[in-house]
Amino acid sequence: MRRGATSGAPTPHVLRELSFIADGERGAVLGPSGAVEWLCFPGWADPSVFSTLVGGDGCFEVRPAGRYVWGGHYEEGTLIWRDRWVTSDGSVIECREALALPSSPTRAVLLRRVEVLAGKATVEVTLNPRPGYGKAPMRGWKLHQGGATTASAEGIHVRFSGIRRPGEVPDGHAGRMLVASLELAEGEIHDVVLELATEPFGDDLLDPGRAWEATESQWRTKVPPVDVEAGRRDALHAVAVLQGLTTASGAMMAAATTSLPERADAGRNYDYRYAWVRDMALAGQALAAASPQAEVLDRWVAFLCDRVLEDGPTLSPAYRADGSAVPPERRLQLPGYPGGTDVVGNRVRDQFQLDGLGEVLSLLAAAARLDRLDGRGWEAAGVAADAIGERWQEPDSGFWELEPIWWAQSRLSCVAGLRAMADAGARGESAARWSAQADTLLAETSRRCAHPTGRFQRAPDDERVDASLLLPLVRGALPADDPRVEATLAAVRADLSVDGYVYRYQADGRPLGEAEGAFLLCGFLVSMAELSQGNTVASARWFERTRSACGPPGLFSEEFDVGQRQLRGNLPQAFVHAALLEAAVAQRAEPVT
Numbered sequence: 166m167r168r169g170a171t172s173g174a175p176t177p178h179v180l181r182e183l184s185f186i187a188d189g190e191r192g193a194v195l196g197p198s199g200a201v202e203w204l205c206f207p208g209w210a211d212p213s214v215f216s217t218l219v220g221g222d223g224c225f226e227v228r229p230a231g232r233y234v235w236g237g238h239y240e241e242g243t244l245i246w247r248d249r250w251v252t253s254d255g256s257v258i259e260c261r262e263a264l265a266l267p268s269s270p271t272r273a274v275l276l277r278r279v280e281v282l283a284g285k286a287t288v289e290v291t292l293n294p295r296p297g298y299g300k301a302p303m304r305g306w307k308l309h310q311g312g313a314t315t316a317s318a319e320g321i322h323v324r325f326s327g328i329r330r331p332g333e334v335p336d337g338h339a340g341r342m343l344v345a346s347l348e349l350a351e352g353e354i355h356d357v358v359l360e361l362a363t364e365p366f367g368d369d370l371l372d373p374g375r376a377w378e379a380t381e382s383q384w385r386t387k388v389p390p391v392d393v394e395a396g397r398r399d400a401l402h403a404v405a406v407l408q409g410l411t412t413a414s415g416a417m418m419a420a421a422t423t424s425l426p427e428r429a430d431a432g433r434n435y436d437y438r439y440a441w442v443r444d445m446a447l448a449g450q451a452l453a454a455a456s457p458q459a460e461v462l463d464r465w466v467a468f469l470c471d472r473v474l475e476d477g478p479t480l481s482p483a484y485r486a487d488g489s490a491v492p493p494e495r496r497l498q499l500p501g502y503p504g505g506t507d508v509v510g511n512r513v514r515d516q517f518q519l520d521g522l523g524e525v526l527s528l529l530a531a532a533a534r535l536d537r538l539d540g541r542g543w544e545a546a547g548v549a550a551d552a553i554g555e556r557w558q559e560p561d562s563g564f565w566e567l568e569p570i571w572w573a574q575s576r577l578s579c580v581a582g583l584r585a586m587a588d589a590g591a592r593g594e595s596a597a598r599w600s601a602q603a604d605t606l607l608a609e610t611s612r613r614c615a616h617p618t619g620r621f622q623r624a625p626d627d628e629r630v631d632a633s634l635l636l637p638l639v640r641g642a643l644p645a646d647d648p649r650v651e652a653t654l655a656a657v658r659a660d661l662s663v664d665g666y667v668y669r670y671q672a673d674g675r676p677l678g679e680a681e682g683a684f685l686l687c688g689f690l691v692s693m694a695e696l697s698q699g700n701t702v703a704s705a706r707w708f709e710r711t712r713s714a715c716g717p718p719g720l721f722s723e724e725f726d727v728g729q730r731q732l733r734g735n736l737p738q739a740f741v742h743a744a745l746l747e748a749a750v751a752q753r754a755e756p757v758t
Contacts, residue, residue: 356374
């Protein structure tokens, strides 16, 4: 983190400059100046050990001394990040960053490999883990004979290796931190390794070379080739992000962070470190189309089937990684990211989202078409269909998690899911029942949510168009040549787009962009909807424009501030990366005739 000019406090970077590494069980957000700004341990939604992103304490920084500029890139198809720094005295330095694989729920290994590509360099290292969202200083720093240094706090044990005799200085917050300065010649490579564990370490010191080899090998397995042409590099990156967000339990986190504001000082700060049913279903459908051989697809399906079979009509919108309930919202008493507040937990735990049941059915149908749906999956499909039958007439919180009303998008998503399952191999009574159920929902939604212009509107008492309506329409809730599909797409184009970006709906009387940012998911939905209408050139334009809304690391947040060209909200946002992947797959499809 950079230091403020007068206060000495860390100055956060804008989101577009941040990169992200992960091992499935947790993830780290990295600043371009070499600091780990966010890392929770042992799991995604546990308290952070490095918290400067939201104004807390804790730091692990590896950076050049003196003045420098930064850049970086991901190694293709991985979450191995390479920082690149060029100093004012002509040296060029790269720092290779990864959370080591294979991962463990009780141990994290943060690998950092410094290489001097040109000149000679001085590299400064600072380590100050602070568990409990930055509130608990490490105690008992101890230098061991093998060159490693250990300490512990709040039941978390750390071991730091690669610096034989680091200095120990006060951190200014009732703790002590390790510091070191490395003098490196051109061509020299130096590894530093931080390990976090829930149990004390033994005498077996980790070999960084072997750890790097295992991590590279694992990423080659995790991210198989994708069958796309447009945006192939971004599509591979999307698969890597989705894999990095997925735990051994099969739960895929919606994002790695909490509390990053969608709008400055607007109170829209949420904790997305949980597994959203809808987001996982969207990711699964994208991966089924792009890379159907990916093993993680089966784990996503299994996790969602377990939730449906356990909860049925009371299916929650989101769960912890172990399938338990999301905790309620609370504050941490931290400054938060500028413009935001320090919220953990999520109020979605108390909501009902009907559309999630429909998206689960669409995912299970995709798995069935690949002959990857077992008996338990077919059982879950029946439970989901029954839950829709039981609750479809009730108000729900809808795609955007708003006040419970009769949202058209939720019903249309159920129509799409029921039709997909009926067509995916269901036999006899089930197929007939699900098709009839879809017909009933579509007829009532058309009756109650038809706009006078021929498009769908958000709800019976809300005439506005909503970009989320395009999702069930491209999923097959209606035939592509149904005039209501084209009319809804035309209204989204006319009413919800600015400069090639798409907003979710007209929030109030203000111009688009003043109330909130463009929603990147919606841009990819328009791209897919255009293709369903045979508009290949328009589809490509929406796709390319939307995928430009990221920072240099190629990560997407939920919203994009069009005027300032800045990311807004938590990152990396899984369902945006999933939508990019699916839209990239769609670009290869033959136009509709």
